[in-house]
Amino acid sequence: MALNLKSIGEKVGPFTKEYKQKDAILYALGVGAGFRDLEYCYEKNLKVLPSFSIASIFDTMAKFAIKARVNLAGILHGEQDLIFHNPIPPEGTLTTNGQIDNIYDKGKDKGALVIGKSDTFHSNGKKLFTSIFSLFCRLDGGFSGEKSLKTEFEFPKRKPDFIVEDKPLTGQPLLYRLSGDIFPLHADPKFAKASGFEKPIMHGLCTHGFACRALLSQLIPSEPEKAIRMKCRFSNTLYPGVPIKTLIWKIEKGKAVWKTINQETGEEIITNGLFEYGDIPKDEILFDDRVAVITGAGTGLGRTYALELAKRGAKIVVNDYGGAFDGSGKGSSSPAQMVVDEIKKTGGQAVANYDNVASPEGGKNIIKTALDAFGTIDILINNAGILRDKSIVKMEPEQWQSVLNVHLSGSYNVTRPAFKIMKEKGYGRIIMTTSAAGLYGNFGQTNYSAAKLALVGLMNSLKLEGLKYDIKVNTVAPLAASRMTEGVMPTEIFEKSKPEYVMPMVLYLCSELCPVTGNIYNAGMGFFNRAAVCTGSGALVKGKDGIANAEDIAHRIKQISSLKKAKEYFQLNDQVMDLIKNV
Numbered sequence: 001m002a003l004n005l006k007s008i009g010e011k012v013g014p015f016t017k018e019y020k021q022k023d024a025i026l027y028a029l030g031v032g033a034g035f036r037d038l039e040y041c042y043e044k045n046l047k048v049l050p051s052f053s054i055a056s057i058f059d060t061m062a063k064f065a066i067k068a069r070v071n072l073a074g075i076l077h078g079e080q081d082l083i084f085h086n087p088i089p090p091e092g093t094l095t096t097n098g099q100i101d102n103i104y105d106k107g108k109d110k111g112a113l114v115i116g117k118s119d120t121f122h123s124n125g126k127k128l129f130t131s132i133f134s135l136f137c138r139l140d141g142g143f144s145g146e147k148s149l150k151t152e153f154e155f156p157k158r159k160p161d162f163i164v165e166d167k168p169l170t171g172q173p174l175l176y177r178l179s180g181d182i183f184p185l186h187a188d189p190k191f192a193k194a195s196g197f198e199k200p201i202m203h204g205l206c207t208h209g210f211a212c213r214a215l216l217s218q219l220i221p222s223e224p225e226k227a228i229r230m231k232c233r234f235s236n237t238l239y240p241g242v243p244i245k246t247l248i249w250k251i252e253k254g255k256a257v258w259k260t261i262n263q264e265t266g267e268e269i270i271t272n273g274l275f276e277y278g279d280i281p282k283d284e285i286l287f288d289d290r291v292a293v294i295t296g297a298g299t300g301l302g303r304t305y306a307l308e309l310a311k312r313g314a315k316i317v318v319n320d321y322g323g324a325f326d327g328s329g330k331g332s333s334s335p336a337q338m339v340v341d342e343i344k345k346t347g348g349q350a351v352a353n354y355d356n357v358a359s360p361e362g363g364k365n366i367i368k369t370a371l372d373a374f375g376t377i378d379i380l381i382n383n384a385g386i387l388r389d390k391s392i393v394k395m396e397p398e399q400w401q402s403v404l405n406v407h408l409s410g411s412y413n414v415t416r417p418a419f420k421i422m423k424e425k426g427y428g429r430i431i432m433t434t435s436a437a438g439l440y441g442n443f444g445q446t447n448y449s450a451a452k453l454a455l456v457g458l459m460n461s462l463k464l465e466g467l468k469y470d471i472k473v474n475t476v477a478p479l480a481a482s483r484m485t486e487g488v489m490p491t492e493i494f495e496k497s498k499p500e501y502v503m504p505m506v507l508y509l510c511s512e513l514c515p516v517t518g519n520i521y522n523a524g525m526g527f528f529n530r531a532a533v534c535t536g537s538g539a540l541v542k543g544k545d546g547i548a549n550a551e552d553i554a555h556r557i558k559q560i561s562s563l564k565k566a567k568e569y570f571q572l573n574d575q576v577m578d579l580i581k582n583v
């Protein structure tokens, strides 16, 4: 069967897997841990070996192979790169999402390489590790595909800084296979013979676990949480019971290279090893490879979001029409361009867009800018805004409409084309920007308040449309010093309200970590709280003939208005079901 080259770029997963303390301990025993490294084997203060990561999601690799339609009889684990974002808790549920990054052709008699990448999250919401691996598919070469680039790797000429000797048990694979890889090659002597081996062989990932223990023992003893990255190439098979040694060279602070060899033959079993370790804050929220579009990012809050997202690795589309705070003027490219220059100066990636969010064409073009420059969109912050304050009698239709056009229609115009891409890729984070004026009211701002609260309605329904696709839609009500609030806010508050105080909430809601959708947060001066629409428990009011009249309402208004035991509903159906239940 021919390889499925169309699978390149396709999603694999999500896969979920529950694991208990016992699984983490069984794995540790399977890779040779014992009283020497009791912290991985004893439930009291149990720590989990970082290499448990790949063992725990081992079966997902087969799903990549099936998707790429490789000949399963010919696959071998080629290279494995693990990037650890947070320590692995002793138990929980893992969710893994991946994609096939590429399929290379090594030639007809040499085989093909399938490159896969996946991210695994824990049920506590934290991203635990990224796995990048290659499957060497011996029987699938010669499809005239792209050739893989050769990677250079050199070990230092000097003697290793550390040598860790170990000796897997003759029955080691029988213990290791209980962690999930039950392929008969590692247990069944007949099967092993038929496959050309004297007897069952060690699992490559079992030797990998021995190597991981060796690295930890010399570089970060009893501190597996300091492991940052473990990369290697599987190069030879090993029989159980044969002694091994792991050679380790420290090459710079927090970085070592390593290999594991067969002590009897000197053969490299695992080579080209890299190990990174140190005190990197593991909870750091990063946006590497994420593409963010921020409207109205030439000044104020939007600019602050753009700078921080870029600093944390996102590629940014800085949109700004460049008009005055009330939307007047011809527009100008300089605010957006200045923010792009600022991002580039610090090594970030950004492009400018000067479209007006108030038109559907403008919205489409903003998203097209992201696609042309970076190929996708992951994050959209609907932030562009103007003010045209007047009390209602003085408010002309033009003042009313222009504010609705920018805030409400503007958010629709940009969200619609962005949502299409997010839905296709199965990931997205969207932020709406509301205001306390809309949530609670503000004299002289009926246009602005109406537009801003309408965005909450937009979010409420959009969150439901995004649920299936991991598209989270949340709303922020900022309070910040900007040209919009200059002269409106008391000077004392203005000076203490840098946009930087709002930014962390927006960044969190834009991150992979964000567990919520459909929430509204107030954010300003470092204070954050959630606002919500709550519904009181109400009263069933029946008149004489069963239907209440106005007088009955007057009589019961206190109970009807009460917010005692108020509830928050996630969607219309929940509220209607409650109503029906009450009736």
Ligand code: NAD
Pocket: 295, 296, 297, 298, 299, 300, 301, 302, 319, 320, 321, 322, 323, 324, 325, 327, 335, 355, 356, 357, 358, 382, 383, 384, 385, 386, 406, 410, 433, 434, 435, 436, 477, 478, 479, 480, 481, 482, 483, 484, 485
């Ligand atoms: P700001 O005026 O500094 O930023 C708004 C940006 O949007 C400007 O750069 C402007 O050029 C751009 N813009 C306006 N119309 C546009 C359009 N049609 N197309 C593209 N870009 C356009 O103001 P800010 O305070 O940073 O406001 C950001 C958002 O936060 C706004 O939606 C605002 O309503 C909201 N908000 C701000 C506060 C606050 O205290 N600053 C309070 C509540 C809500």
